[in-house]
Amino acid sequence: MFSALLRPKSAGDLARLGVLLALAALILFGALRYDNFISPFNILSCLRYNSMFALIALGMCFVIITGGIDLSVGGVAALASVVSAFASPYGWAAGMAAGMAAGLAFGLLNGFMITGMRIQPFIATLAAMLASYGLALLLADNQSVSVSYDTAFTMIGQEDLLGFPIPAWIALFAFVIGWVFLERLPAGRHVLAVGDGEATALLMGLKVRRIVFFVYAASGLLAGLAGTILAAQFGAGQPTEGVGWELFAIASVVVGGTLLTGGAGSVGATLAGVLLLGMVFNVLNFENGLGWISLSAYWQSVIRGLFLLVVVILQARISARSPREAS
Template identity: 55%
Template sequence: MKTSSPSDAPRPGHSSVAALLQSQGALIALVSILLFGALRYDNFIGWQNVSDVLSNSSKFGLIAVGMAFVIMSGGIDLSVGTVAVLSSVLAARYSNYGIAPGIAAGIVVGLLAGLVNGVLIARFRLMPFIVTLCTYIAARGLALIISDRQTVSISYEHGFDTVGQGDFLALPIPLWIAAAIVLAGALLLRYARFGRAVLAVGGNEEAARLMGLPVVKVKIGVYVISGALAGLAGVIVASQTSGSPTEGVGWELIAIASVVVGGTLLTGGQGSVLNTVTGVLLLSVILNLINFENGYTGGAHLTLGSYWQTIARGLFLLAVILLQSRLARRSP
């Protein structure tokens, strides 16, 4: 029998570096891309570009935070994209009655969709993939029916557009909304009993049940959070443009990619809200970098069409995920 020797054990320095890279790989990649863009392109880190990137990322940040809680509990939510679309259509329609009714309509429909998902998954023990896929299809159909397959314009008379297009203290209002949700989510995960229960359920559901944790309530709760945040994202989308029933294609994949790139395990039991937001920003900055590269006139450059942009983003994210997975296996 082969016995292990002291030289076989991972050295403390290497283990700590591997653990740091695994947990903060997305942040390191984000900083590297920002440095590259700042050195190569004019105005890449200018205020206008930074503000636009942050504002456009806000809706994906909301969806990704909700997705992070679901994945950390050991589940998955494929319905967030179409739920956001349905919420945007209803928010646009109810914006005729004022800002509050428009916001409430979007959030409530998202919350109800999340509640249905959670009850079917937690109470009836149905597979999250199947349940949320059915909700995905149903929400898309409802959005088409309610909108009559047409874009629903918002009402500008009551100021509903300020939710997505207004500024507060020189920063876009969607950014303030997303920042408040991220802060609340991070505090909830780290300091609240619910956050610790989410990680426990995701780590080992049966053990969490034997410990006396309310597993059913926790699982319903994470899907309600995911649905409500998807609804809020839909409100922002409607206030920025309109309620379009054809939007939201692939948003659930962007959310899942952001969560995974941020270091959250798809198997559950481990994750971070702040790292998830880093994953969202990484995706947005990659797309922004490609757009700058297409318009670069200072020398040799690479021009990528929309399809190649998607391929480039996918390959880069795959590289980050593979690196983090390798480092996770090497770290203790």
């Protein structure tokens, strides 16, 4: 996934390479400044926690490549965490299936509203976000829903496999599938073509509505899986969790070099963007521990917003410069 990023051929590739360099520089900085920054415990904890964000960022990557947006991923994840918690007494498989089904249902709803009812993605997914949060609060009676510890449900979020967190294995598997789909299958090129211009894609004979419907369904499914991991990792369904997750996902995708206008993107660079943002917050936590600064969790939203703003500005400048360079 990352090999293509090391051979920049365009301004977009150069931007993606910059994400890897920034990630490497941040890791080096943390290793030199903080004790235990590169300890197995910190690395695995960081991977375990950020696996949820990686999953929703993967779905968001495909949505943004088509030129759309999905604001509902945080609310869908919160709802899926509640649903999976209710299903957890029936086993880990039932809990996972229930959470993913809840996410897929909202993904299908988003896809139908956008392709069938011709509602703008921003409005459709905003409505789905409000509906999913409301439904999560109704089902949970405005409180956390404890999962069952009598089954192996918590294994999904808390245990390791071959020394690697199970949530990270799940996210890695999803990203491998996403990379193969986008880079090696004709369907991936069709997704890119839709983002490059729906009119052109229609002239090429592509089923644009079906492709757009598919990416929103996939985004909902991945958000549902992230919600399942959330419930398993923290031992409870969280109806009020997920606020700002859509911003983290968008920031990760855009930081990874995917254009908000669609038509270009990279699964590997999106993963690098997730790791970069996750590492930034990890560094801030260590800095808080040293006592030099004292930032509350609310600053995370501020930092995500600043990251998104800076990268969008850089993207706009690169896009404006590329045509002149080509000519």
